[in-house]
Amino acid sequence: MSENTPPEPTTDIRCPHCKKTFSANLMDGRAERYRGFKCPHCRLFVPAARIKP
Numbered sequence: 665m666s667e668n669t670p671p672e673p674t675t676d677i678r679c680p681h682c683k684k685t686f687s688a689n690l691m692d693g694r695a696e697r698y699r700g701f702k703c704p705h706c707r708l709f710v711p712a713a714r715i716k717p
């Protein structure tokens with residue numbers, strides 16, 4: 665029997681720093697301004713507030 669793990673909700677993000685796209689889970693910080701993503705390309709923090717569809 666294999667465990668059926670539900671897929672984690674990921675978001676497609678376009679990094680405002682290096683302009684590359686990546687998918688990541690939203691980091692749930694304590695404060696609103698700490699909610700965001702970490703770019704795997706340039707390792708900079710991308711605030712969730714800057715990601716608007």
Ligand SMILES: [Zn+2]
Pocket residue numbers: 679680681682683684703704705706707708
């Ligand atoms: Zn980046």
